[in-house]
Amino acid sequence: xDIGLVKDRRPFEHRIGLTPPAVRxxxxxxxxxxxxxxxxxxxxxxxxxxxxxGATIAWSEEEVLMRSQLxxxxxxxxxxxxxxxxxxxIVLGSWHLxxxxxxxxxxxxDRKLTTIxxxxxxxxxxxxxxxxxxxxxxxxxxxIIGSGLxxxxxxxxxxxxxxxxxxxxxxxxxxxxxxxxxxxxxxxRGMGAHVVVLDRxxxxxxxxxxxxADEIPTMMxxxxxxxxxxxxxxxxxxxxxxxxxxxxxxxxxxxxxxxxPRSVIMxxxxxxxxxxETSRPTDFSNPTYEIDDIIHFCVPNLPxxxxxxxxxxxxxxxxxxxxxxxxxxxSQAVADNSALCRGTYTHYGKCVRAGLAESFGVDFxxxxxxxxxx
Numbered sequence: 001x002d003i004g005l006v007k008d009r010r011p012f013e014h015r016i017g018l019t020p021p022a023v024r025x026x027x028x029x030x031x032x033x034x035x036x037x038x039x040x041x042x043x044x045x046x047x048x049x050x051x052x053x054g055a056t057i058a059w060s061e062e063e064v065l066m067r068s069q070l071x072x073x074x075x076x077x078x079x080x081x082x083x084x085x086x087x088x089x090i091v092l093g094s095w096h097l098x099x100x101x102x103x104x105x106x107x108x109x110d111r112k113l114t115t116i117x118x119x120x121x122x123x124x125x126x127x128x129x130x131x132x133x134x135x136x137x138x139x140x141x142x143x144i145i146g147s148g149l150x151x152x153x154x155x156x157x158x159x160x161x162x163x164x165x166x167x168x169x170x171x172x173x174x175x176x177x178x179x180x181x182x183x184x185x186x187x188x189r190g191m192g193a194h195v196v197v198l199d200r201x202x203x204x205x206x207x208x209x210x211x212x213a214d215e216i217p218t219m220m221x222x223x224x225x226x227x228x229x230x231x232x233x234x235x236x237x238x239x240x241x242x243x244x245x246x247x248x249x250x251x252x253x254x255x256x257x258x259x260x261p262r263s264v265i266m267x268x269x270x271x272x273x274x275x276x277e278t279s280r281p282t283d284f285s286n287p288t289y290e291i292d293d294i295i296h297f298c299v300p301n302l303p304x305x306x307x308x309x310x311x312x313x314x315x316x317x318x319x320x321x322x323x324x325x326x327x328x329x330x331s332q333a334v335a336d337n338s339a340l341c342r343g344t345y346t347h348y349g350k351c352v353r354a355g356l357a358e359s360f361g362v363d364f365x366x367x368x369x370x371x372x373x374x
Contacts, residue, residue, distance in 0.1 A: 001326040002032045004068030006061050007039035010075040012284045012299075014042035014307035017072035017093070018322070019315045020049040027054025031326045034058045034067050043307040065089070070325060072318070075301060076100070082107045088348065090114040090330055092322070097345050097356055098246045099273045105360050112349040114330060118318055119271075120244040120353075121343030128243065129339075130317040132179045137303040137310055139183030139239075142268055143191060145297070145305075146172070146235045149264045155288055155295050157262035159234055162192025169194045173233035175221060175250060175275070176240035177204035180268055184237055186211045198229060199240075226250060230258040238267045238275045245355055251276040253291070261293045271300035331371045341367055 003026060005017050016039050018026075023033045033055040038047060047057050058064045065071060065084055073093040077085075082104060085091060088111075095117040097105060108115055118130040147161035148154050150170055163169035172188045174181045177199035188195045189212050197208045198221040205218040219225045221240070230236060230251070236259070241247045247269035256278065259265075267279040274280075278291045282298045284305070289296050303310040321340055325333045334341040344352055350365035351357040357364035 001070055001329075002034065002068045003322070003326060004058075004064040004071045005033065005035045005039055005055075006064050006071060006073050007036045008074050009061075009078065009081070010301070012304060013075050013301055014304045015074045015311045015314065016040040016043050016045060017074060017311075017314070018319065019312055020045055020053040020055075022315045022319045022322075023050055023055045024053035025319065026323065026326060029323065029327060032056065034064045036061055036064045040311075043311045045308075045311070070322070072322065074304075074314075079104050079107075082111070085111060085113055088112050088114070090116065090325065092116040092118060092318070092325075094119050094271075095345055096271050098244060098359065099271075102360060105356075105362075108346050109349050109351065109362070114347045115345040116321075116340065116343050117244070117345050118314075118343065120345075121321065121339050122243065123339045130314065131243075133313045133317045134303050134310065135178065135180035136183045137306060137313060138268060139180040139185075140187045141302045141305060142180070142184050142237055142239075142266055143172070143188045143193075145302070146237065146264060146266055147191065147193075149266070149288065149295060149297060150235060155262070155290075156264060157234070157260075161188070161235070170234040171196070171232050172235045172237065173198070173229045174237045174239060175199075175226065175229070176238065176269070177201065177208050177218070178239060178241065181237070181239040182208050182211055184239065185216050189214070189216055193235075196229060196233075198225060221250070227255060227258055230255055231260075233259065234263055236263065236265045238265065238269055238279075240275045241269045241272050244353070245272070246359075247272040247275045249275060249277050251278075253277050256292045256294050259294050262295065264295045264297065266297045268302070270298040274298060334367060334371070347371065 035050045035055045070090045122128045150156040150159040152158045159170045161170045172193040174197045196217045198219045200221045209215045267274045269275045352367040354364045
């Protein structure tokens with residue numbers, strides 16, 4: 001199979017889909033890999049490393065797209081890029097189609113693209129290897145960045161996250177005890193913050209408490225408890241999300257009035273729409289904004305700030321799926337691998353994910369039927 005790696009055009013996205021050792025594995029399996037010129041440079045992977053791994057360097061994104069049957073990218077393409085994909089191409093990346101526009105989604109169907117969302121690939125046991133790998137990194141980075149946002153020079157009220165002798169630590173509240181929230185809780189507690197975690201799932205809260213030597217306080221995520229937590233939080237991390245769907249709105253604008261002035265909200269579910277009513281996507285050119293004297297940070301691609309580490313971790317998670325598609329072809333790969341089947345949004349002009357079809361008001365076609373119509 002012909003496989004392409006393109007350079008992401010999204011601002012402040014520094015990652016690439018595969019490392020040179022992964023390209024070598026594909027080349028040794030008999031596949032051709034095309035890498036856009038300098039696509040891996042910002043992650044520390046140079047053209048020469050890809051050449052030595054067996055790849056061909058292409059001089060434009062268009063060349064990679066026209067030569068490749070399977071394209072691997074990181075962030076969702078822009079609306080302008082949708083038209084560049086050749087009809088019937090397979091594109092594997094972080095699509096986040098639950099928050100796409102109606103026009104963009106219809107373009108995918110019209111061009112009969114097969115779109116695989118690495119963020120919704122899910123194994124039979126509920127394990128989402130790619131999402132969890134990136135969430136672990138994002139959780140750690142959120143605490144590092146959040147501790148900076150509490151400082152005066154970054155807009156905060158001048159707090160140390162771990163306090164000082166005679167001074168209590170900052171209060172960090174995490175709404176959502178999934179992989180990201182759990183990792184942020186563990187990392188934040190290790191830095192010395194006072195950490196409290198809320199979730200609607202008692203089993204998820206148990207996992208949080210067992211993740212550290214000293215148990216982290218937890219609360220059920222009722223509206224009353226969320227309001228209480230907003231009152232005492234200095235740093236409020238929103239990480240609540242529903243797998244493959246838009247994140248629920250759990251913090252309204254009226255609830256911001258409960259927070260202390262100059263407190264910080266980091267909406268880490270912003271790539272799925274965000275779970276704070278006042279959230280809107282930002283990037284590192286202007287990462288924060290204020291509403292009602294509350295600082296908001298809503299950068300969706302945190303792992304990109306550790307691009308070399310993130311690319312390596314991402315490669316470890318997606319390479320088995322890429323090899324399966326390349327070795328067997330898409331139809332046989334999804335027939336044999338239920339995780340890939342669950343990770344597919346669209347195929348040959350059909351929406352093969354029921355919740356997405358309902359959201360966009362289009363017909364739902366099970367993937368097995370969509371494959372049969374080819």
